[in-house]
Amino acid sequence: MPLNEITAAAQPSVSSAVKRSVRSSPLQRWNKGKYLLLLFLPTLLYYLMFKYAPMFGLMISFKNYNLFKGIWASDWVGLKYYRLFLNNPDSFLLIKNTFLLGLYKLVFGFPAPIVLAILMNEVKNAFFKRFVQTVSYLPHFISNVVVAGMVILFLSPSSGVVNHMLQAFGLDPINFMVKPDLFRPVYVLSEIWQHVGWETIIYLAALTSIDPQLYEASEMDGAGRWKKIVHVTLPGITPAIVILLILNVGHVLDIGFEKVFLLYNPAVYETADIISTYVYRTGIGQGNYSYATAIDLFTGIVSLVFIYSANWISRKVGDTSLW
Amino acid sequence: MKAKWNGTDLIIGILLLGVVAATLLPFVYMIAVSLSKDVYVLKGEVSLWPKGFNLKMYRLVLNDPRITTSYLNTILYVALGTTVSLLITSAGAFAISKKEMPLHKTFTLLIVFTMFFSGGMIPTFLVVKSYGLIDTIWAMVLPTAISTWNLIVMRTFFSAMPKEIEESGKLDGLNDIGIFFRLVLPLSTAVLATIGLFYAVGIWNNFTSALLYLRDQDRFPLQVVLRNIVLQGQITSSDVSSVGGDNLVVDDSLKFATIVVSTLPILLVYPFLQKYFVKGAMIGSVKG
16 A cells, blocks of 8 residues: 555544544543553552541541540530640640741751752762762661661760760760750751751752853853852752742741650750650540640641742742742 | 862862761761670770670670561561552552543642641541551551652653653553553663662651551561660660670660661662662652
8 A cells, every 4th residue: 555545544533533532521531541540549549548538537636536436426626625735835835846946957957958069069070979979868768766876875975975075075974865955956967967968969950950151151251169159050059949948948847756756855845845746645645636636737737838938938039939 | 181179179078078977987986886895895995996896796686586576577568568659659650640541630639739738647547547557567568658759750750751652552452551561660660669769768767657556566667676775775685784894885885786787788788779769869859
């Protein structure tokens, strides 16, 4: 069969297929996509069972949850547990601790990877750069239990290496882990140690997309190394910085439970006890499910407001935004 | 093509070496102490090289039945969990990367929403409990089976795949399931390895699920036993007292040895797998 005949024969059917797909009825779409839906089914079930069922379970914060009656049949109590939480004098402390710990982490932890990425970017020796990267990513993959264990053992007043060093300089040993003033610095520093390298990845990726001509042009204009960093490198990664800043601001109240739980002890509750650890103690520990859930939902909504506001501000000020 | 070195390069080099030292020295120190003779540990003479090399602490750790049981548990959880997670995530990511899927937009929204809002710890605990998962292997596998981040990374990868692959599959009479398993998965080994590693490390390090959902000591993973020994000082091994000397310090070397034993697999494989990890993070950062 000559070629043009094939194409001629194929033509009408192709165009009708296009027409059909444009005007396809729901039934036809379903028929075409049924195998895709089948592939998606386990994922859908996962999200419904482990993400949306708990959201539905949030209603126990408005109920007096009774283990035997279950979520549905327990009695409604309205905002009782929210009022209880807001009237509890400890609540202010919890919110303050959570907020301050998140803020410290943001203020000191957020710029750290940017600085490190810019330093790495200035290295000309490819082997050395690779070496620094490989090493600095490592702690990200160590478990929180191990990191907390290392922190506590290294800072131990009697046998810790940090106190050995302090003594070698003629200073008194410090019992770090029972000093409330020291909990935040210790936590934030250990977080930076653990994640700073890993967080440089996004910035390093953003740095590779900067046009080398910009550097050449700035060199022609007589820019030194420092000027090039300020006028070319930094503006080049600003979009990445803004996006990550929005995300981080949104998560200020959403500090990981695990690390704080592993590091803290009753001696430092006054600065270390945050909402999620309190929720764990009252909820799982004492079985006050409704009360603990109310606290959690309260902060969840505040977090949502945070991320929404951060995004809104960034859209007004610059043109970068998450959505 | 060695570029000229100047003072700034030197300062940057020293700063970065400082970062490297701050990262590595804690590990080196732990290993050195755990391998040293207790007398030298007591005197505080061990710095970065073991003194009076011996493996006593490691023998103690490996003879502790809690460690061995939890080690096996963790390996089981990692093997089962990674398989399940990878299978569900890749299938879901492939489906959601196709615009032809009915309700494509709704499902995408449904997934992304969970990144910003969740039911929180207590309702999740109650739900997991109501499914009868408490104290079963599945408590370590199912509640964390999908990480939305990983799912989105995979979706991005699949949607960048050339259309022709699918079309050739269609011509051969395959449906979407056949295309996925016989064409798409074999071409995606790089992303599967990457995400598989993320899941494996995540499950290896998972402490919260065990804390919430496991009561039975025989099912404890390594991280829980590690916490009990290192953070709560539950060293009950009878051999410890016979080691003699200041128990507090000996405790420390035993704790370091426990940490090293539980972290060794990651420390050993990490240099070889590092480039996969980075690739995964890169795909994820291109577009969310």
